[in-house]
Amino acid sequence: MTIDPEQAIPLEQIELSVHEAASPAEPGKARDAAFWAPNVTRLTVDADRAAAGFNVAGKRVTGPQQGFGRLWQRTYTVKLGSSVSPQQLITEWKDHFGDFWPKGNRFHGLLITPGEVAPIAVNTGAGMKLSTGVLVLYADDESFTFMTPQGHMFAGWITFSGFADGAGTTAQIQVLIRPNDPIYELGWFVMRRMEDRFWKATMVNVAAHVGVPNAVVEEHTNLVDKHRIWRNAGNVWHNAAIRSVLHLLSAPIRRIRRGRAH
């Protein structure tokens, strides 16, 4: 969805929500305890989002060391000046997260709170939607982080943050990822361009929303580890692209089964 800069929310209408950071930690609890997702072995998807989450339910999350391909750190930044504080930026980003995505992609998340599992549908550009999802691993008032499940294109996490420097507020997206399996690794250079288009468009929309039209997004890529982790080549079993195609092809069978059940 592209957001009209004319519809940008005036700053005075952006209210700071109550964040956990503003509250003192409970005695005996770590200061960051409220920001982290509870530990889970396998992901579960709410019943009302189960249809969208068929590639997520029952999967494990995958950190960078559970992926297959080379490890990349990619950073996208956009300068927002004094139009918004980091906290206001993150509040707006959380509240409208999926609205900032380019047209044709869908984020099925609700509140972006730690532990939430959000199915996503990514437009591959080949007339097919790739169904996967994310776990909200961490969320505070200046950043939030998603972790990917088995089958996702990438193993790792992606952090959305806002920080202040001498020039005002900067919005940042930083990914630390390995392609999850050998097929995704083969397609890295195509996926890399897709990622660029996707996140740059997202950041332009975020910037427009907080009153900065025609923002310029900078991108920096760092190869952290050139080695592939061959013991994880079997991740291809969970490949969400393949499973999305199979799911699409088997739709008529599911319809027949549902008809017989009724």
Added chain:
Amino acid sequence: MNTPVVSMDVRHVGGGVAVVDITGDVTATCEQPLMAAYEEASTGGTNRLVLNFTGLEYMNSTGIGMLVTLLVRANRQKQQLSAYGLTEHYRQIFELTRLDEAISIFDDESSALGHAGAS
């Protein structure tokens, strides 16, 4: 740039083992101190690094990301990485992020050093 609220002290305990005592907050601001501590710990043929998290007070997702970067650097140098002193909360985070599959976790220093073969 925010000032790091963390300190990293390196102890070489012999047998090619170095312990990094981490005290304070592990966030984006501690990248330089962490990498400097790694450089210092890696001198003299260190092949096992032990991270002491007893003084860890706060960690965010960027902090976890930096530990992954540290792990990659250690692996590249064929160094083994282990940790001890994690509270139950941080142990759970290591499990959730599956860092515990790459970094061996121990209850205390003697167990960690025992595993590292330095005691």
